[in-house]
Amino acid sequence: MRRVLPFPWVSAALLLLWLLLVGSMGPGALLLGAALALVGGWLLAVLDPPRTRLRRPLAALRLAWVVLVEVFRSNNAVARLILAPRTRGRSSGFVRIPLDMRSPAGLAALACILTATPGTVWAEYDSARGIMLLHVLDLIDEAEWVRIIKDRYEARLMEIFE
Amino acid sequence: MTHAESLPAWAAILVSLLLLLGAGLGLVGAIGLLRLRNFYERIHAPTLGTTLGIGSILLASMLFFTVLQSRPVLHEVLIAVFMVLTTPVTLMLLARAALYRDRREGSAEVPRSTTGEG
Amino acid sequence: MTAMILSWSVFLAQVMLALAMGCAVWRVAVGPRAQDRVLALDTFYVLAAMLLLVFGIRTGSVVYFEAALVIALLGFVATAALSKFLMRGEVIE
Incomplete structure (x- = not known):
């Protein structure tokens, strides 16, 4: 077989x-x-690619749902930002986010999720220190973003891939 | 559009809404390409078109042909899968290329590399 | 009546997509930097695929789907190659 x-x-x-x-x-x-x-x-x-197994198919489905909702939400948010008049103070910028996840498949999934969601683009990953560089269009609070990424995605991805 | 005469009202209205939503998102994304101030802001703009934009147009096309031909027409899923797989890759490649170029020129707008290269 | 609604929204969608493609072409022409042009070109490809799908609905022909698939494919390969070129100055290392 x-x-x-x-x-x-x-x-x-x-x-x-x-x-x-x-x-x-x-x-x-x-x-x-x-x-x-x-x-x-x-x-x-x-x-001969490295084999990864999906540990928890149900958790993966739940994550897919979270991502879908997030795509809808951020499409709306980014469309508003683009059409808003320029006078509103808005700042975009880079955030460094320390990651605990080391599984390559999990990291790749995280990169794809973050980049496909409007408003965030994965820019770089330092594999020695486990720090990712993320560009955020509407950057209000850096700590808030670190928390969002860790709670919403990283915890779930670690559950699935590690 | 004589071929669409036989389409039931609900399908026609749903297809219309999906088409307008998709095209509108594509247009907003392209406007963002013009209005946002620097490259790293602009790189967020096309994701509107490549996620929900093309998604809703594909859904509209699927619905239209399925109802019109009274059999499931699902091959649009192929484009959707392809888009989901390729968009992050192209955007990440572009972001990395831009970072590399900006760093090589010593631009102050981008954070310094922690890995030592570039 | 419903056919009217559909044909008008197809027309409007085409106009919006054409305008969007105009914006993308403007960004390709103006730049200012090479990465801006590549990004705009990638957007242009996606918009072209969307426009072809709308054409498919307008004409009721499935042929446009294949054209859209090919455009999406070409767009990906072109953008990946161009990004690689921007990074290292050559496509294949």
């Missing part, structure tokens, strides 16, 4: 993507998709 399907989830995702792209469930599409999924899994096995 391990030989044929080294990465079952990746292969399943590839098959699903192929079926969506072709837009049919016919035998031809299924056959080609299955071949693609198999070969894709083997190619990935050759690359």
Whole structure:
């Protein structure tokens, strides 16, 4: 089993993507998709990526929901900021945030979440000291941001990946 | 748009709202590209279009074709997945490139590197 | 009546996206720095993909979806390569 399907989830995702792209469930599409999924899994096995396991699928779903809500909220906030008249005092800036998480997959997920949410962009990570540099569009209180990142995302991601 | 005559009212209105929302967010993001003051502020602007903006337009397209052809048309999910995966990568690459360039020029606006490189 | 609403909002969405693309082109032209231009170009690609999807709804044809997919793909590759170029002065190290 391990030989044929080294990465079952990746292969399943590839098959699903192929079926969506072709837009049919016919035998031809299924056959080609299955071949693609198999070969894709083997190619990935050759690359030998570090294996990460999702420990808590439920926690991951909850995190996805939190991120979705946050995307809606910050879209609204950033749109207001952009359209607001310039007279309002607003400051953007960099914040350094110390992280306790060391798992590469968790850090990558955190980086993607923060960057995809309007209003925050992950700029840099110092792996020796575990400090991340974040650019925030509407920076009011640095300590507040450190708390938000740690409570809202880091705790959940550590639960999932570590 | 004669092909859309057969679309039921609820679907037409929902598709219209989603289209206007998506295009509006794209426009606001592009205005942000013009109005915000420096590069690091401007890098936040396109995320409006790449998250909810293209998301709601994809949803509108999915709804429109699903109702019109009376079968699930879901391939828009592919673009959504692709956008979710690629947007953070491009923005992070750009932010890092900009930081690197600013530091090399000794700009005072960006924090100094803690890793010693750049 | 409902078809009217839909065709008007499709038209409005197209106008808004065209204006947005205009803004992005302006930023590409003005700069001031190379990273601003690349960022604006990336935005332009995403807006173009959105505009193609709206075209798809307007014409009722699924072909535009594939064009949008290709544009999104090209946009990602182009921006990644350009950022790499800004960082090191060469694309492949």
